[in-house]
Amino acid sequence: xxxxxxxxMVEFIRSHGAAxxxxxxxxxxxxxxxxxxxxxxxxxxxxxxxxxxxQRAMQAHCGVFRFPDLLVQGVExxxxxxxxxxxxxxxxxxxxxxxxxxxxxxxxxxYETARxxxxxxxxxxxxxxxxxxxxxxxxxxxxxxxxxxxxxxxxRLDYKPVNLxxxxxxxxxxxxxxx
Amino acid sequence: MKFRIQRYDPDRDARPYFQDYDVAMGPSDRxxxxxxxxxxxxxxxxxxxxxxxxxxxxxxxxxxxxxxxLACVTRLTDLAEPVVIKPLPGLPIxxxxxxxxxxxxxxxxxxxxxxxxxxxxxxxxxxxxxxxRVQLDGLYECILCAxxxxxxxxxxxxxxxxxxxxxxLNAYRFIADSRDQAVNERLDDLEDxxxxxRCHTIMNCVxxxxxxLNPTLAIGRIKELLVRRAx
Ligand code: SF4
Ligand code: SF4
Ligand code: FES
Numbered sequence: 547x548x549x550x551x552x553x554x555m556v557e558f559i560r561s562h563g564a565a566x567x568x569x570x571x572x573x574x575x576x577x578x579x580x581x582x583x584x585x586x587x588x589x590x591x592x593x594x595x596x597x598x599x600x601q602r603a604m605q606a607h608c609g610v611f612r613f614p615d616l617l618v619q620g621v622e623x624x625x626x627x628x629x630x631x632x633x634x635x636x637x638x639x640x641x642x643x644x645x646x647x648x649x650x651x652x653x654x655x656x657y658e659t660a661r662x663x664x665x666x667x668x669x670x671x672x673x674x675x676x677x678x679x680x681x682x683x684x685x686x687x688x689x690x691x692x693x694x695x696x697x698x699x700x701x702r703l704d705y706k707p708v709n710l711x712x713x714x715x716x717x718x719x720x721x722x723x724x725x
Numbered sequence: 726m727k728f729r730i731q732r733y734d735p736d737r738d739a740r741p742y743f744q745d746y747d748v749a750m751g752p753s754d755r756x757x758x759x760x761x762x763x764x765x766x767x768x769x770x771x772x773x774x775x776x777x778x779x780x781x782x783x784x785x786x787x788x789x790x791x792x793x794x795l796a797c798v799t800r801l802t803d804l805a806e807p808v809v810i811k812p813l814p815g816l817p818i819x820x821x822x823x824x825x826x827x828x829x830x831x832x833x834x835x836x837x838x839x840x841x842x843x844x845x846x847x848x849x850x851x852x853x854x855x856x857x858r859v860q861l862d863g864l865y866e867c868i869l870c871a872x873x874x875x876x877x878x879x880x881x882x883x884x885x886x887x888x889x890x891x892x893x894l895n896a897y898r899f900i901a902d903s904r905d906q907a908v909n910e911r912l913d914d915l916e917d918x919x920x921x922x923r924c925h926t927i928m929n930c931v932x933x934x935x936x937x938l939n940p941t942l943a944i945g946r947i948k949e950l951l952v953r954r955a956x
Pocket of ligand 1: 940
């Protein structure tokens with residue numbers, strides 16, 4: 547497996563020449579702005595405190611067993627944490643191996659991932675994979691055999707079809723996971 | 726729980742100093758790494774490396790009450806207070822508990838830690854029998870945490886010339902590999918008053934390895950092969 551994956555990568559890179567797309571003007575500005583925000587943030591709320599609240603919200607509202615009312619509350623809770631994430635700060639402003647800054651940047655990413663997970667989970671009215679949704683115990687391939695896509699811009703939810711046609715091997719029909 | 730942690734910020738401090746912390750542990754805090762993460766919630770300027778929190782990545786090696794070890798697999802209940810924590814000895818300090826590992830990794834790379842087989846690329850994987858594979862046990866598990874090399878007095882004196890226990894253990898890992906065709910070149914490279922023979926069997930390395938490996942044994946095997954080759 548690893549070997550053939552490696553061989554495919556080498557082949558892909560060789561056949562694609564200069565693999566990088568032209569960067570748009572101002573690429574990287576957004577990243578620099580995130581760092582500048584942290585450096586300039588006075589009296590920001592502790593990253594560790596906000597992170598803990600995100601983790602607790604996910605654990606309590608979006609665990610393996612999922613309940614409709616808890617999911618709805620969870621979406622609200624996670625949404626409400628957005629402002630606190632945006633105002634979080636670090637006391638460490640050093641340029642040398644600043645792990646506090648790394649954790650603060652990770653907090654932004656953690657927050658978006660948590661929000662996407664919560665919003666998609668609340669909207670998905672079925673039970674799929676290893677989760678169990680209390681009000682829809684069964685898997686529903688008619689309505690929900692599709693990928694959830696959450697967009698931060700506009701806090702928007704969309705879907706795209708699952709590609710069931712592999713390029714080079716026979717496909718097999720999806721079926722329920724039973725234990 | 727009480728901690729005394731060595732701090733150093735190159736922008737502010739002329740030299741390292743100790744800072745005392747007294748922090749209440751939470752109910753789920755079991756290992757020293759849990760405690761350090763908790764301390765970091767109180768003082769985010771404390772810098773350390775960590776990743777897997779389960780003794781696999783090798784990034785949170787440090788000197789704990791005078792002994793090198795991984796914070797994530799060191800039980801808090803086993804530690805006398807105040808717990809004195811310092812960076813790994815013998816390597817340049819970048820900041821707080823973070824050392825510059827360049828010398829350590831240079832030595833590791835110098836032993837060519839990969840299978841060398843001059844022949845043409847085979848169609849399929851290079852197979853080993855179970856017996857051949859067993860020869861690598863006790864060697865392949867090394868996570869390159871550097872607990873051993875930075876506890877070795879010979880490595881402290883000559884980190885640029887002595888390969889050190891981690892590098893030598895890994896050198897032997899490829900010497901012992903049935904698929905490797907470069908045993909003689911590997912032995913030539915190590916037959917050197919510094920690269921191999923700075924090891925004086927002090928055994929600090931064996932004492933601290935968090936994976937229970939025995940670099941001294943591997944070093945002994947290399948020396949034995951050199952003797953056998955000579956007669
Ligand atoms: S046995 Fe050799 S390598 Fe290990 S600590 Fe001693 S001198 Fe260093
Ligand atoms: S031999 Fe042990 S102590 Fe040395 S680097 Fe490998 S895992 Fe760490
Ligand atoms: S955090 Fe990975 S070995 Fe300790």
